[in-house]
Amino acid sequence: xxxxxxxxxxxxxxxxxxxxxxxxxxxxxxxxxxxxxxxxxxxxxxxxxxxxxxxxxxxxxxxxxxxxxxxxxxxxxxxxxxxxxxxxxxxxxxxxxxxxxxxxxxxxxxxxxxxxxxxxxxxxxxxxxxxxxxxxxxxxxxxxxxxxxxxxxxxxxxxxxxxxxxxxxxxxxxxxxxxxxxxxxxxxxxxxxxxxxxxxxxxxxxxxxxxxxxxxxxxxxxxxxxxxxxxxx
Amino acid sequence: xxxxxxxxxxxxxxxxxxxxxxxxxxxxxxxxxxxxxxxxxxxxxxxxxxxxxxxxxxxxxxxxxxxxxxxxxxxxxxxxxxxxxxxxxxxxxxxxxxxxxxxxxxxxxxxxxxxxxxxxxxxxxxxxxxxxxxxxxxxxxxxxxxxxxxxxxxxxxxxxxxxxxxxxxxxxxxxxxxxxxxxxxxxxxxxxxxxxxxxxxxxxxxxxxxxxxxxxxxxxxxxxxxxxxxxxx
Numbered sequence: 001x002x003x004x005x006x007x008x009x010x011x012x013x014x015x016x017x018x019x020x021x022x023x024x025x026x027x028x029x030x031x032x033x034x035x036x037x038x039x040x041x042x043x044x045x046x047x048x049x050x051x052x053x054x055x056x057x058x059x060x061x062x063x064x065x066x067x068x069x070x071x072x073x074x075x076x077x078x079x080x081x082x083x084x085x086x087x088x089x090x091x092x093x094x095x096x097x098x099x100x101x102x103x104x105x106x107x108x109x110x111x112x113x114x115x116x117x118x119x120x121x122x123x124x125x126x127x128x129x130x131x132x133x134x135x136x137x138x139x140x141x142x143x144x145x146x147x148x149x150x151x152x153x154x155x156x157x158x159x160x161x162x163x164x165x166x167x168x169x170x171x172x173x174x175x176x177x178x179x180x181x182x183x184x185x186x187x188x189x190x191x192x193x194x195x196x197x198x199x200x201x202x203x204x205x206x207x208x209x210x211x212x213x214x215x216x217x218x219x220x221x222x223x224x225x226x227x228x229x230x231x232x233x
Numbered sequence: 234x235x236x237x238x239x240x241x242x243x244x245x246x247x248x249x250x251x252x253x254x255x256x257x258x259x260x261x262x263x264x265x266x267x268x269x270x271x272x273x274x275x276x277x278x279x280x281x282x283x284x285x286x287x288x289x290x291x292x293x294x295x296x297x298x299x300x301x302x303x304x305x306x307x308x309x310x311x312x313x314x315x316x317x318x319x320x321x322x323x324x325x326x327x328x329x330x331x332x333x334x335x336x337x338x339x340x341x342x343x344x345x346x347x348x349x350x351x352x353x354x355x356x357x358x359x360x361x362x363x364x365x366x367x368x369x370x371x372x373x374x375x376x377x378x379x380x381x382x383x384x385x386x387x388x389x390x391x392x393x394x395x396x397x398x399x400x401x402x403x404x405x406x407x408x409x410x411x412x413x414x415x416x417x418x419x420x421x422x423x424x425x426x427x428x429x430x431x432x433x434x435x436x437x438x439x440x441x442x443x444x445x446x447x448x449x450x451x452x453x454x455x456x457x458x459x460x461x462x463x464x465x466x
Binding site: 059062063065066069070073076077080081082083086087090093094097172176179180183184186187190197221223224 | 292296298302303309313314315316319326327409412413416417420430456457
């Protein structure tokens with residue numbers, strides 16, 4: 001990822017410190033994106049080795065969060081930023097919390113690949129994969145918007161979450177029907193339900209990341225505003 | 234709540250600004266605690282009016298988050314805090330995010346009171362209430378520790394989350410058995426499962442609040458440390 005565009009937003013004296021932090025956020029974002037993609041691939045291909053790899057890599061995501069958080073606090077103490085510079089640091093602090101939690105959700109998804117599904121139950125995983133692809137795309141677009149601090153993209157993709165929520169709810173209804181039709185499948189279906197839930201949570205976190213971008217660029221908190229108010233930005 | 238004890242931790246020049254912010258955090262904490270207690274009472278007593286009251290009050294929780302977050306950023310810009318003062322502001326910023334999400338979970342729990350349960354299904358709610366009481370206690374203790382910035386209490390109650398997770402898992406297993414025995418009850422049981430999940434999430438958020446206290450007082454990030462390492466603090 002290139003962060004030339006974010007560079008335009010920050011004032012001279014911060015360049016060196018912030019460039020390092022932003023680079024680390026990009027690496028963390030790339031790692032988290034890979035964790036989600038690998039978790040989905042592990043479930044789709046019933047790949048136990050890949051699933052275990054996702055589980056074993058979560059500590060790297062956590063380590064990024066701790067070190068970037070620490071760097072941000074040191075930058076605030078040392079550089080005493082104001083206005084946009086401070087908003088950027090605060091946006092980063094919040095974004096890495098969201099990224100770390102996305103990493104946790106990826107771990108939950110990977111665990112599904114370790115469960116036993118009979119051949120006749122594999123169909124349960126198909127719709128999960130569809131939701132997964134959409135959420136992964138949302139994550140990629142959010143990270144891309146963050147790299148460029150592209151507020152227009154952030155406002156636009158922020159709305160993807162509604163679509164994901166609708167797809168998630170349809171999937172849950174479908175899975176509940178399966179359970180009613182074949183109560184013996186309940187444990188397996190519940191596993192799929194938890195993964196669907198994890199994907200829905202990742203969507204929420206991506207929406208948060210878009211909100212952090214909007215906060216930084218526009219100086220406006222949009223967490224609790226309506227879609228209509230968002231458009232007026 | 235009294236915040237005399239937190240006052241001991243902060244340096245002179247911050248007193249006025251920070252006292253105001255801390256007071257607001259206390260009010261926000263009190264409101265969130267009441268939202269969770271009311272949501273649980275609404276479910277327990279099938280009180281639709283109380284449930285609707287919880288739903289209608291969530292905007293107050295959100296408003297607190299936005300205004301406290303804004304105040305914290307202004308304090309950093311204006312006062313340029315360092316060391317412990319800065320850690321306190323950062324701990325507040327993170328705590329209010331957790332409080333706001335606890336408010337969202339309370340909303341989810343309140344929605345259960347709006348669902349239709351037959352008399353024979355009321356038993357489903359009994360164990361939810363038990364988990365709810367334990368989580369509410371965890372929340373109260375966490376907020377109390379935050380008010381006093383009591384790191385010993387924070388380290389001790391941090392471990393309550395393990396117990397809550399075990400109780401939650403036992404409840405989920407029990408609810409899955411109900412579904413298998415009576416598949417027609419699946420929609421109602423799923424509603425209870427989502428509330429149990431919301432309670433479990435509140436427990437996680439309380440654990441976060443304890444971690445913010447430890448971070449502020451000890452200057453140490455304990456998010457990803459083991460129980461053993463926690464004890465060595």
